Amino acid sequence: MPEGKIIKALSGFYYVLDGKQIIQCRGRGVFRHNKVNPLVGDYIVYQAENHTDGYLLEVKERTNELVRPPIANVDQAILVFSAVEPEFSTTLLDRFLVAIEDNEIEPIICISKMDLISEQQRETLNQYMEDYRKIGYEVVATSSITSAGLEVLLPYLEGKTSVFAGQSGVGKSSLLNAINPELDIETNQISSHLGRGKHTTRHVELLPIGSGLVADTPGFSSLEFLDIELERLAYCFPEIYKYGEQCKFRGCLHDKEPKCAVKQAVESGDIPNYRYKHYQQIFEEIKDRKPRY
Structure with a gap:
């Protein structure tokens, strides 16, 4: 049976990339019965008489899966955050x-709209970018207007499935259009009344960029931590996990425990104070969440 990768899901149809051809498929009723929900990014087995009349037969095991945006088998996430607006x-x-x-996905931080900032704002941003680079994150400063930084970003996309994620209005679609004008993705201006962008991307779709595939995803501005356990949270802050190995007590949650190496690193400036503050905020959210049954 032929195999392929779902690159778009829309109105009950799944568009499967097999080599250079795209097959329009429907899901089998057995998927609904078994509560299997095919996602963009899934590797699947299908059958088709022609390019517009195929059926999904099997969804292969996933390496990872995101809920918002709904996508599977992602190699890396390009987290797009605007310098302003x-x-x-x-x-x-x-x-x-x-x-x-x-989700054990490689993150790359992309700061957009660098052409709009003042010198003072640039100094502040440069300090933040340096902080994240010291932690070990890749950080790229870009502008879709001047094309600055695009030559740095493009090699990261080659040969990989990447998801562009970030809140509405940060310029994800504009960046992709600047990288490949043939994509011609719809964009909208920031609402001056709300201070945020409109949701121009309404569905998840994998788009070809060089030898890679990129998902331009619907923007969103809030995240809930429904599945992360308190003990795992430190793993999601690499510098906190690093210093946490030096804590006196095994299983230290870096909250109210004595002789905590993480809190000492915050006091000495080795861990940025705002990073630890955000750790505490998410820690409290997880601790206070209601159990799900």
């Missing part, structure tokens, strides 16, 4: 990073 937020960036780290 909307304002750069380490709080939101760290929430995205935790969600991506928990």
Whole structure:
């Protein structure tokens, strides 16, 4: 049986990439019965009489899966955050990073709209970028208007399945259009009243960029941590996990425990204070969440 990869799901149809051809398929009723929900990014087995009349037969095992955006088998996440319009937020960036780290997906931080900032804003941003680079994250500063940084970003996309994620209005679609104008993805301006963008991308779709595939995903501005356990949270903050290995007590959660190496590293400036503050905020969210049955 032929195999392929779902690159788009829309109105009950799945568009499967097999080599250079795209086959339009429907899901079998057995998927619904077994509560299997095919996702963009899934590797599947299908049968088809022609290019518009195929059926999915099997969904292969996934290496990972995201809920928002709904996509599977992602190699890396390009987390797009604008320098301004909307304002750069380490709080939101760290929430995205935790969600991506928990799914064991490689994150790359992309700061967009660098052409719009003042010198003072640039100094502040440069400090944030340096902080994240010290932690070990790849950080790329870009502009879809001037094309600055695109030559740095493009090699990361080659040969991989990447998801562009970030809140609405940060310029994900504009960046992709700047990288490949043939994509011609719809974009909208920021709402001056709301201070955020409109949701121009309404479904998840994998688009060809060089030898890679990129998902331009619907923007969103909040993340819930429904599945992360308290003990795992530190793994999602690489620098906290690193210093946590030096804590006196095994299983230290870096909250109220004495002789905590993480809190000492925050006091000495080795861990940025805002990163630890965000760790505490998410820690409390997880601790206070209601159990699911």
